Amino acid sequence: MTGDLAAILREDLKLPANGLTPDASLDNAGFDSLAIVELSVLLNDRYGIAIDEAEIKNASTLHQLDLLIQRKRDER
Template sequence: MTGDLACILTDDLKLPADQLTDDASLDHAGFDSLAVVELSVLLTDRYGIDITDSDIKNAATLGQLDLLITSKRTGR
């Protein structure tokens, strides 16, 4: 997982750092419905990328979420 995503999850969403591994599910990492919405808004504000709540929920792991964010940022 990239440092950017880890910082957003710990600093902005206040998720526990010890739960944030590439293979952790969103539930295991501490995501709830509010965290999903907040992450979507943060990504739009900070990076100008459009990632929907559904896109985030469909990521099986934090590693997959990170790949999704990276691909949206790079346009690939």
């Protein structure tokens, strides 16, 4: 998991650091529906990366979420 994503999850979304491991599911990392929406908006506003809530929900682990973000960043 990149440092950027870890920092966003800890600092912006206030998810508990002990649950932020690459193999953690979104549920185990502390995501709820509001956190998913907030992450989508934040990625768009801060990085210009358009990832909708359904794409985030489909990530099975934080590592998969990180790969999705990297792929979307590369597509820009």
